[in-house]
Amino acid sequence: MANMQDVAKLANVSVTTVSRVINNRKYVNEETKQIVLEAIQTLDYVPNELARSFYYNSSKMIGLLIYDLKNDFYNQFITRIESQLIEKGYSLMIGTTQGNPEREAYFLNLFLANNIDELILCTNLCTQGPLLQKVLKLPLVSVGRVLSDEVSSVSADNTSGGQLAAQILIQNRCREILFVNGPKTLHSVQEKSAGFYQVMDQYPEIHVHEVILDFVNVTQTSFDQLFRQWPSIDGIFAASDFLAACALRSLHSLDKKVGEAIQVIGYENTNVCLCTNPLLSSIARPLEEMVDWTTQLLFQEVQGDKTAPRHVLLKNSFVPRETTQWK
Amino acid sequence: MANMQDVAKLANVSVTTVSRVINNRKYVNEETKQIVLEAIQTLDYVPNELARSFYYNSSKMIGLLIYDLKNDFYNQFITRIESQLIEKGYSLMIGTTQGNPEREAYFLNLFLANNIDELILCTNLCTQGPLLQKVLKLPLVSVGRVLSDEVSSVSADNTSGGQLAAQILIQNRCREILFVNGPKTLHSVQEKSAGFYQVMDQYPEIHVHEVILDFVNVTQTSFDQLFRQWPSIDGIFAASDFLAACALRSLHSLDKKVGEAIQVIGYENTNVCLCTNPLLSSIARPLEEMVDWTTQLLFQEVQGDKTAPRHVLLKNSFVPRETTQWK
């Protein structure tokens, strides 16, 4: 691969001049510029970004740590934020932890060693000790959860999500509700519950059955049993769309009219909602707003304002589809 | 951030010695080593990977260009291959083209400028001219499609996928089949059709209705009309799982017993299959094999054997679920 020296030699100028041409600096004669550009063309010269990053000790890279790539929300998040970062001349380095502490440490070290300029966290951190200390020195933003007071964050208010679901079910005149919750250890689950019951507690005449199911290891049969146990359920709030999808299959085999005799609301508005039968109504996080805030906080931090972490909390919204009736 | 000099100074040795310690070279006294390691500890020193890459003119990075992150198959692909590459000391730099030629060029240039060591292509390329020339000089492997004779590739034989679907439907005694195909411009679609008809043409008594639908802009209503037009359809082969999911919703509203009165087979075995009602049977690509071959070809190429591109063609398999009956 040709380098700046080669170009300089061919164009009969100094490397300094070549550098000036490449970076579009002033103080270079138009004619000289043309000669240099030609030389660049004929040599197929590409500036070595590695050398440049090395010199500036800044890679123009932003690390993004995430649990995995399966999540629809974070997929859309990545797509949108990547476009915004490209515009600012940055690109994304993505690491998936898979819930594996070693992978987490591996990627954090990789990010650090590659001098990423900023860090976006889309997952919980289990790293401790010196590595964590180094990470916390970076400008960073946590997305979807508040990690600590010191780390800026952008998240959606799960409490409002729970409230919203409760309100919709009540509006739709449900009287006996199945609340399919996730593991209580998750902070998001706790918030969701809190919001849900905040509203429900105002309606003592409405009965709520709460049940805790694993988000991934669910099958239709888990629900078959529940519906046999409580046959007069007329509303369901599921803590994930996948959970809701399983419920729908069970309801179908029991010949219940979903959207009429029984209302179902999922959570997170993933692509699952577009494949179920009937199409699943769900609670959605404000994607665009979250991305825009993340970008803003990120570059606010990079301005050196590392002393003032901010926590942005946004509202969820309801996306009606076929599993809820609405006027 | 501390650098090697700082460590050397603190440990009262030369940078050379520090370098030796870091890289676990021999010819360094055990005591000296301990002193250096301590210095590294106290200074929180992290070797600057950028400087190292710069020196070696190799980033230990592998570029991966992909259409987007929504695809379940490629998500799993990335997850698995990333683990294999990490083991070999490489990491992944991911670029999503979104079908945008500018984005494609942007990422290819980014990869080139960052001296990626190898390239994995999980999408078609529309880049031409000098950029393409530079890209083709890299060791690269195309996944999912044969790009050209000169580029090694790993893909699944869509012809076999089409054959497989036809065989299953016939085994299950379908007599009037709806073949919901995608746009003929796609190479994969052509292959699939070829395989499907290769088998079907041997059974003149079976009737096939072929219909071409857009993979993404489909709704249930597209199917409502088709089933009204051909009410005695008893088998469906859809060119994508999403297409099949839409068909299922339509069948449901028409009260057809799926899996009994009518058999449905999707394509690609995405997570969609786990959300439909009933659960969708589908044709799957051999993920593990594809990843393993990709890794192998990649490192075969990097050994300098750039002159002998190989094309690996693997077989698809059938994943039975609830939309097909089977003994």
Next chain:
DNA sequence: TTGAAAGCGTTACCAG
């Protein structure tokens, strides 16, 4: 077993 110095490709500074 250790260290001094050259070199990787680029940019910034200072002289001309």
Next chain:
DNA sequence: CTGGTAACGCTTTCAA
């Protein structure tokens, strides 16, 4: 407007 040179952090070679 142009060019020489130091500097960025690390590895390697060669000499001690």
